[in-house]
Amino acid sequence: MEKFITLTDTAVPLEIENIDTDQIIPARFLKATDKAGFGENLFRDWRFDNEGNEKEDFPLNQERYHGQVLVAGDNFGCGSSREHAAWAIKAYGFKVVVSSYFADIFKGNSLNNGLLPVQVSPQFLSELFKAIEENPQTQLKVDLENQSIKLIDKNLEEKFDIDAYKKMCLLKGLDDIDFLVSKLDKIKAFEKQQTV
Amino acid sequence: MKKTLFDKIWDAHVVESIPNGPDILYIDKHLIHEVTSPQAFQELKDRNIPVFRPDKIVATADHNTPTENQHLPVKDLLSRKQLKELTQNCEENNITLYGLGHPYNGIVHVMAPELGITQPGMTMVCGDSHTSTHGAFGTIAFGIGTSQVAQVFASQSVLVQKPKKLRVNVNGKLKNGVTPKDVILYIISELGTNSGTGYFCEYAGNVFEEMSMEGRMTVCNMSIEMGARGGLIAPDKTTYNYVEGREFAPKGEAFEKLKIYWESLKTDEGATFDQEYSFEAEAIEPMVTYGTNPGMGIKISQAIPENESKSSGKALAYMGFTAGESLIDKPINYIFIGSCTNSRIEDFRIAANYIKGKQKAKNVNALIVPGSRQVAAQIEAEGLHTIFEEAGFQLRQPGCSACLAMNDDKIPAGEYCVSTSNRNFEGRQGQGSRTILASPLTAAATAIAGKIVDYTQNLN
Numbered sequence: 343m344e345k346f347i348t349l350t351d352t353a354v355p356l357e358i359e360n361i362d363t364d365q366i367i368p369a370r371f372l373k374a375t376d377k378a379g380f381g382e383n384l385f386r387d388w389r390f391d392n393e394g395n396e397k398e399d400f401p402l403n404q405e406r407y408h409g410q411v412l413v414a415g416d417n418f419g420c421g422s423s424r425e426h427a428a429w430a431i432k433a434y435g436f437k438v439v440v441s442s443y444f445a446d447i448f449k450g451n452s453l454n455n456g457l458l459p460v461q462v463s464p465q466f467l468s469e470l471f472k473a474i475e476e477n478p479q480t481q482l483k484v485d486l487e488n489q490s491i492k493l494i495d496k497n498l499e500e501k502f503d504i505d506a507y508k509k510m511c512l513l514k515g516l517d518d519i520d521f522l523v524s525k526l527d528k529i530k531a532f533e534k535q536q537t538v
Numbered sequence: 539m540k541k542t543l544f545d546k547i548w549d550a551h552v553v554e555s556i557p558n559g560p561d562i563l564y565i566d567k568h569l570i571h572e573v574t575s576p577q578a579f580q581e582l583k584d585r586n587i588p589v590f591r592p593d594k595i596v597a598t599a600d601h602n603t604p605t606e607n608q609h610l611p612v613k614d615l616l617s618r619k620q621l622k623e624l625t626q627n628c629e630e631n632n633i634t635l636y637g638l639g640h641p642y643n644g645i646v647h648v649m650a651p652e653l654g655i656t657q658p659g660m661t662m663v664c665g666d667s668h669t670s671t672h673g674a675f676g677t678i679a680f681g682i683g684t685s686q687v688a689q690v691f692a693s694q695s696v697l698v699q700k701p702k703k704l705r706v707n708v709n710g711k712l713k714n715g716v717t718p719k720d721v722i723l724y725i726i727s728e729l730g731t732n733s734g735t736g737y738f739c740e741y742a743g744n745v746f747e748e749m750s751m752e753g754r755m756t757v758c759n760m761s762i763e764m765g766a767r768g769g770l771i772a773p774d775k776t777t778y779n780y781v782e783g784r785e786f787a788p789k790g791e792a793f794e795k796l797k798i799y800w801e802s803l804k805t806d807e808g809a810t811f812d813q814e815y816s817f818e819a820e821a822i823e824p825m826v827t828y829g830t831n832p833g834m835g836i837k838i839s840q841a842i843p844e845n846e847s848k849s850s851g852k853a854l855a856y857m858g859f860t861a862g863e864s865l866i867d868k869p870i871n872y873i874f875i876g877s878c879t880n881s882r883i884e885d886f887r888i889a890a891n892y893i894k895g896k897q898k899a900k901n902v903n904a905l906i907v908p909g910s911r912q913v914a915a916q917i918e919a920e921g922l923h924t925i926f927e928e929a930g931f932q933l934r935q936p937g938c939s940a941c942l943a944m945n946d947d948k949i950p951a952g953e954y955c956v957s958t959s960n961r962n963f964e965g966r967q968g969q970g971s972r973t974i975l976a977s978p979l980t981a982a983a984t985a986i987a988g989k990i991v992d993y994t995q996n997l998n
Contacts, residue, residue, distance in 0.1 A: 359849040360731055360831050364963040369942040373602060373616035375576035375623050387965050392951075415849065417732040420765065420831070421963060422942075423667040424574065425683035443732055446767050447667060447681055450698075454685035505699060507559025518685070522693035523587060525554065525562060529695055532553040532564055 344456035345515035349437055350483045350494070352409030354401050355474045361414055362421035363448065367430040369422075380426050381433030402434075406478040410437045413470050417441070418459075419448025428452045438484050440491065442467045453508045454517065460484060460491050466500045469493065486512060540809035542703055543772050544738050547678045547803065551661045553695055560697040566660040568594055568690045569646045570633070572624040573601045573944070574665030578687035579627040589631040591694040596655055597628050597635040600645045601666075602944045605907055605934035608638050617945070642785075644910020644936045647671035647878040651755065652912050654784025658773035658800040663690060668878045668960065670761040673770035674754035675777055676803045678738070680768040701767055702812040704737035705805075708745040710819030715994040717888065718753035719880060719958065719977035721745060722760045723825035727835035729815065734766025737813065740805060741771050745819050751780040752884035759879045760960050763832035772804045824994060826865050827962045827975040829853035834962070838866065838980070838992045856964055857972050858952075865974070865990045872955035873985040874905045874967070877941035880958035880978050881909030883916045889982040890922040892993070898930040899988025905947065906931050907939040931985065943968045956984040 371383045388400050396403040412431065418441035419427060428451040431439065437457065442464045444452075452459045462470070473480045473493050483492040486509060492499040511517060522529075541549070553562040575597070582589065589595070602617045612618040621638065628635040636642040642649055647668055650656045656672045662679040663669060665687045672679035686696050706725055739761050746754060754771050761769030778797055781787045788796055823837035830853040836842065842854070844861045854860060875881070875889055886908065898904050906926055908914040914936055917923050926933050940947040941959035943966070949955040951970025958981050959966075962973035974990070983993040 357848070358852065359847070362831065362961075362963045364942075364961070364966050368965055368969075369944045372573050372944065373614075373620050375620055376580065377577050387969055392969070417735070417765070420731055421667065421762075421961060423665060423681035423683055425577075425665075425685060428683070443735065445732070445765060446701075446735055447683060451683035451685065454683060505559055507556055507697075518689050518697045519581070519585065519587070519692050522562065522689055522695055522697065525695075526590070526693060529553050529562070529564065529590075529693055533694075536564070 343511070343515050343517045346437065346456055346458050346486055346512045348483070348485045348487070349410060350481055351411055352479055353411035353413045353440070353470070353474055353482050354407045354409055355471055356401055356412060356414040357471050359415035360417045360420055363419060363424050363427040364421055366419070366427040367424065372424060372426055377429050379433070380430035381435070384430040384434045410435060411440060411482050411484065412436045412438070413440045413467070413474065415441065416464070417443045417445065420445040423447045425451040425455070428455045428457050432457045440467070440470065453512065456512065458484065458486065458512065460502050462491060462500050462502060466498070469496070469498055540806040542805040542809045542811065543676060543740055543770060543803055544678065544703055545809070547659055547661065548700060551678070560699045562695050563661060563698050564695050565663050565690055566594065567596065567655060567662045568694070569650055569662065569664035569669070570595060570597045570687065571601055571646050571664070571666065572599050572620045574684050575627065575687055576620065576623045577684045578691055581688040582691050587692050589633070589691045592632040594694055595633045596650065597624060597633055598643055598646050598649055599624060599638050601938045601942065603638055603937040604945050605937050605939050605947055608935045641911050644912065645878045645881060645938055647755070647759065648881055648909030648913065651675065651751070652784065652910060654781055654787030657781060657787065658777060659803055663696060667762045668759050670766070670768040671755050671759040671878055673758040673761065673768050674751060675781070676770055676773035676800065678768060678770065681762065701738045702736050704734060704739045704766065704813045705811045706739055706741050707743040707814070707816040708741070708819055709743040709816070710745065712745060712819045712822060713994070715824060715979065715997045716822050717977040717979055718749055718756040720822055720825045722757045723827070723832070723835045723975060724822045725817065726760065726764045726832050727825065728817065729764050731763060731831045731833040732765040734761060734764040737766050739766040739769040741769055742805070746771050747774065750884055751776060752882040755882065756879055760832065763960060773800050824977060824980050824992065826980065826990065828857060828859055828865060830856055830962055830964050832960065832962060832975060835975070838990070840864070866992055868954065868990045869901065870954050870956050870984050870989055871901050872903050872949050872953055873981045874907070874940045874955055874957040874959065875978050875981050876905070876907030876909070876939050877959035878909065878938070879960045881907060881913065883913050885958065885978040886913070886917055886922055887920070889978045890925045892979055892982045893929045893931070893986065894925050896929055896986045898985045901988050902985045904931040904985040905934065905940060907934045907947070908936045910936050940967050942966060956981045956990065
């Protein structure tokens with residue numbers, strides 16, 4: 343897995359609440375049997391009309407917004423367990439998603455793909471939206487070691503929570519499969535004592 | 539220490555707790571399907587790791603399958619390729635597959651319980667968020683992403699933080715015509731779509747105790763729609779009677795022995811929850827959704843509430859509704875009875891009982907999709923197929939179908955569909971489709987009337 347240590351970049355705002363994984367990547371694109379190509383269809387039906395033309399009012403299509411940080415409304419990633427959603431966001435070029443709330447499965451899927459979900463307070467989120475709206479060149483600094491996110495120009499900073507184990511995995515680029523395989527003896531011993 | 543039902547099952551499956559980190563949780567049954575497994579199989583191949591416990595995995599094809607002519611090669615080439623990969627992966631790894639056409643084939647959350655694969659006290663996972671369904675048996679069951687599917691392939695375990703505990707109590711007497719689907723839609727409309735995030739939810743109270751297993755599955759199925767990773771109900775006589783005698787359920791002495799253990803799977807008196815809510819059964823009515831998430835639901839007799847938020851405005855604009863209006867008498871051209879929420883025999887009995895002797899309205903396309911081959915066979919055995927066909931409903935072959943519209947069963951853009959599925963997200967049933975979630979009874983009544991009706995007005 344790709345490491346994540348720190349990132350300083352501009353952000354793309356998506357001020358919509360309850361963005362579900364069907365919007366992130368619609369089900370009709372889940373027929374692939376590999377992980378490639380999902381970025382093209384990220385937010386497909388919000389980004390493009392039926393003829394495949396870009397919708398001008400959608401932030402990802404607006405030139406003034408760019409960067410590797412996606413800032414989204416409350417309860418991001420609800421709905422289906424499809425990991426294709428995390429693959430699509432990562433493949434499009436985002437490395438961090440910021441929201442005031444993440445759905446559990448999406449959060450886990452992101453962490454397993456080196457995409458960092460940063461949960462901030464509703465107040466900080468609204469400051470972010472305001473700052474990006476005022477100046478799309480606003481720089482954000484995300485520091486995983488210190489578990490902090492900073493609006494550089496405004497000198498506004500907030501700490502975020504992350505599971506200590508997952509933090510270590512991201513900082514070192516390790517993933518869960520290697521870890522679990524290293525525990526197979528323990529798992530076999532558990533199976534032996536399992537009575538029911 | 540006093541323990542909840544959830545604690546008892548969880549604690550019995552922890553291989554190791556990592557300090558300040560997740561638990562290694564042992565998984566008793568891993569269910570897989572064609573859409574979320576191929577990349578996981580590839581991951582193992584790339585690392586040259588074998589599947590650790592193939593005998594604890596069961597596969598089915600359900601999400602990306604046609605509901606017509608299942609005996610013919612699948613027309614859509616990408617779908618055919620995905621199904622072929624599932625078959626190959628299962629063959630190469632000695633995994634039991636109930637593929638298209640097999641008598642045990644069906645939606646993963648319908649076929650596993652009906653075959654007795656799902657049993658109380660187990661831990662179960664599947665690369666599908668509605669795995670919460672199996673909690674109806676007093677099982678810890680939850681959806682996982684594809685990376686975790688690969689973890690379970692490699693170690694029969696997942697790394698997961700123990701969730702917090704939530705209990706939702708519903709006590710009292712349900713009104714005539716109120717179904718389990720209405721109960722769960724009501725709970726979600728009251729609590730919202732993220733109230734359960736970070737929690738596992740136990741449903742308690744006489745309303746759940748009196749429900750059939752089919753009803754309990756409908757309730758637990760939608761736990762994820764309030765954000766909860768899973769939901770569960772303590773096993774009781776209803777559970778044991780359902781499980782006993784099923785194909786893969788333990789038999790004879792083994793069953794009796796297990797039953798003694800299952801009887802201990804109850805929340806201890808005085809055990810604490812991190813959060814608890816209580817509702818009165820009498821307050822619940824048939825429910826419909828008016829927006830683009832399952833929390834945007836109202837009693838069928840109510841008007842769409844005012845809400846100033848930008849997201850709510852976006853949802854109403856998508857649906858073509860305005861705050862303050864009622865959904866009653868809205869013309870509807872599509873209804874869908876199916877999905878892992880409502881495609882079990884009881885759902886079709888309820889629908890058929892209402893439809894019997896009536897005709898669907900001319901404007902309505904009514905689609906009935908059983909959850910499994912076994913449910914389809916039961917529909918035929920009970921003669922329900924005749925009722926549906928005579929009323930002008932299309933009875934299809936099993937699968938997820940129009941719930942997520944990966945196959946040809948799509949609702950056209952701009953059209954409303956009263957659907958017994960679980961998600962009313964934008965475009966969920968096809969690009970531009972507008973979903974109104976409801977019970978099988980509401981869907982059946984809508985099909986007959988050609989518009990949304992409050993059928994309770996006609997009940998005794």
